[in-house]
Amino acid sequence: MRKADPVALNTTPTVSVVIPCYNYAHYLPIAVESVSTQEGVEVDVIIIDDCSTDDSLKVAEELAGRYPHVRVVHNEKNLGLIGTANKGLAMVTGTYALLISADDALAPGALSRAAALMEAHPDVGLTYGPVVYSTGPDLPTDLPAPASHWVIWEGTAWAERIFRNGANQIYSPEAVVRTSTMREVGDYDPAVPFTSDLQMWLRFAAQTNIGFVAGTTQAYYRVHGSNMSMTQGGMVGDRRELSELRHRMAAFETASREFPRGARYLSAARRAVAKYTLMLARIARDAPADPDFVDELVAFAAELDPAARRRAAWAASRTRRVLAQTLARTGVRRIVVAPRVRQTDRSKAANEDTGVY
Numbered sequence: 001m002r003k004a005d006p007v008a009l010n011t012t013p014t015v016s017v018v019i020p021c022y023n024y025a026h027y028l029p030i031a032v033e034s035v036s037t038q039e040g041v042e043v044d045v046i047i048i049d050d051c052s053t054d055d056s057l058k059v060a061e062e063l064a065g066r067y068p069h070v071r072v073v074h075n076e077k078n079l080g081l082i083g084t085a086n087k088g089l090a091m092v093t094g095t096y097a098l099l100i101s102a103d104d105a106l107a108p109g110a111l112s113r114a115a116a117l118m119e120a121h122p123d124v125g126l127t128y129g130p131v132v133y134s135t136g137p138d139l140p141t142d143l144p145a146p147a148s149h150w151v152i153w154e155g156t157a158w159a160e161r162i163f164r165n166g167a168n169q170i171y172s173p174e175a176v177v178r179t180s181t182m183r184e185v186g187d188y189d190p191a192v193p194f195t196s197d198l199q200m201w202l203r204f205a206a207q208t209n210i211g212f213v214a215g216t217t218q219a220y221y222r223v224h225g226s227n228m229s230m231t232q233g234g235m236v237g238d239r240r241e242l243s244e245l246r247h248r249m250a251a252f253e254t255a256s257r258e259f260p261r262g263a264r265y266l267s268a269a270r271r272a273v274a275k276y277t278l279m280l281a282r283i284a285r286d287a288p289a290d291p292d293f294v295d296e297l298v299a300f301a302a303e304l305d306p307a308a309r310r311r312a313a314w315a316a317s318r319t320r321r322v323l324a325q326t327l328a329r330t331g332v333r334r335i336v337v338a339p340r341v342r343q344t345d346r347s348k349a350a351n352e353d354t355g356v357y
Helices: 028-036 056-066 080-089 110-120 155-165 179-185 196-205 240-258 262-286 291-304 308-315 318-330 332-350
Strands: 002-004 014-021 042-049 070-074 096-099 124-128 131-134 149-153 176-178 209-214 219-222
Touching: 014 028, 014 080, 028 042, 028 056, 042 056, 042 080, 056 070, 080 096, 096 110, 096 179, 110 124, 110 176, 110 209, 124 179, 124 196, 149 155, 155 196, 155 209, 155 240, 155 262, 176 179, 179 196, 196 209, 196 240, 240 262, 240 291, 262 291, 262 308, 291 308
Parallel strands: 014 042, 014 096, 042 070, 124 209, 131 219
Antiparallel strands: 002 149, 096 176, 124 176, 149 209
């Protein structure tokens, strides 16, 4: 990892933006406006309506009439999120490309900040940055601060950290990619529908360096319970958390084949996901929750990491619960844990540890 000072964009590259849309008529205008008003770059916007049953197609056509750089494609049959995304990305012509859901939005200046980094660093094929999460109807209106610095990761080193953390750190609306690299990497994998983005970022890291725009906001990601990535990826119901973890591991397993030390990376991911699964099991057991679900979580953790079963037995024990309550009541927990939390917060704020906060 190396840090670099941002430099101004002195070209006007074209960024192709693909917006898959399924029954998001009420969100689509905000997404399109956030893209169409980007300064410093030429935008080429492709809205793909995936046989919506609401007014999405009508709204998309109205937006195309308002913005000359917007074009609309209507699928003859429903292709789902992955099929629609791949269809749209095959149509891009810009130097850079972005896939953004119709319920998300770009922050002002996001594309020029990302393009400036990649124009200055031709070895970078994927650039992303901080995201603001929103659960309400309105998005922030404040202008983001200028980027404080850039972080450039060697791709394999970036991927190794992602495997070790056992979690995705990019959520698509902030990910701008170099189109030429995207053509080499290939399509999103329909075999991992919910975590195809995680797999895609790792496949990029196997071929190129990764850039991070720090100290600003690059995109707004809505969380509303009916996100296309969840509903079209089968991520609904009481077992959603466990289903997501299984999808996540499938992405790690397939992506690990792209790296010479992939088996080692995969082992690290299995341990990390097992640890997280046990945390969910502890929460569920203390809830109280469906005991069968708790057992399923523990079994999955043990499947990933045999040592996890011993940790699970301790985590679920009465002794552990009494100890946790005692530490909290006496203040020992605060003395022990608080310094670690503060150090983590400082690392996140300074963006000096991982370059991903």
